[in-house]
Amino acid sequence: FAIYIINNAGDIHDFYDVEEEKIGEGSFGRVVKCTNLSTGAERAVKMLRKVRRKSQLVMFQNELSTLKMLDHPHIVKLYEHFEDRKFMYIVMEYCKGGELFDRLLEAGHFTEGQAAIIMQQIFRGVYYLHTMK
Structure with missing residues (x-):
């Protein structure tokens, strides 16, 4: 790339x-x-x-x-x-969208569904990084 x-x-x-x-x-x-x-x-x-x-x-x-x-x-x-x-x-x-931490502070909390989507995106990004050698 x-x-x-x-x-x-x-x-x-x-x-x-x-x-x-x-x-x-x-x-x-x-x-x-x-x-x-x-x-x-x-x-x-x-x-x-x-x-x-x-x-x-x-x-x-x-x-x-x-x-x-x-x-x-x-x-x-x-x-x-x-x-x-x-x-x-x-x-x-x-x-x-700004920083995730700031979004959390503004919202007060995320729903379980929102948190699941966010974590899935983070894990996919981290997994991709770990597959790059």
Whole structure:
């Protein structure tokens, strides 16, 4: 699947309108929403400033390498990645539903049926990951 992932050496802003507002944050950097200038498709972009420790850059590159190999409906899809002098970027599927934990807090609880569907999706994604070697 890696052959379908585009590695762009150009400026991400030539291809995407990148918003400033953070929609997520992880150990490697922040995530913001972006829009493809050609298609209008909404995406999420994970950004990592390069001035971090080398070990963090290696972990970020490992995440990128792993995402390139994955293709499953319950795992966020990688579309392309960019790199410039200051940042590394991973452009991914934008998941509008938000975080599962936040959905649980809003709802107060899930019904047994809702929980079963959610867990089935999680287990299918984890099973797929375990079959990838």
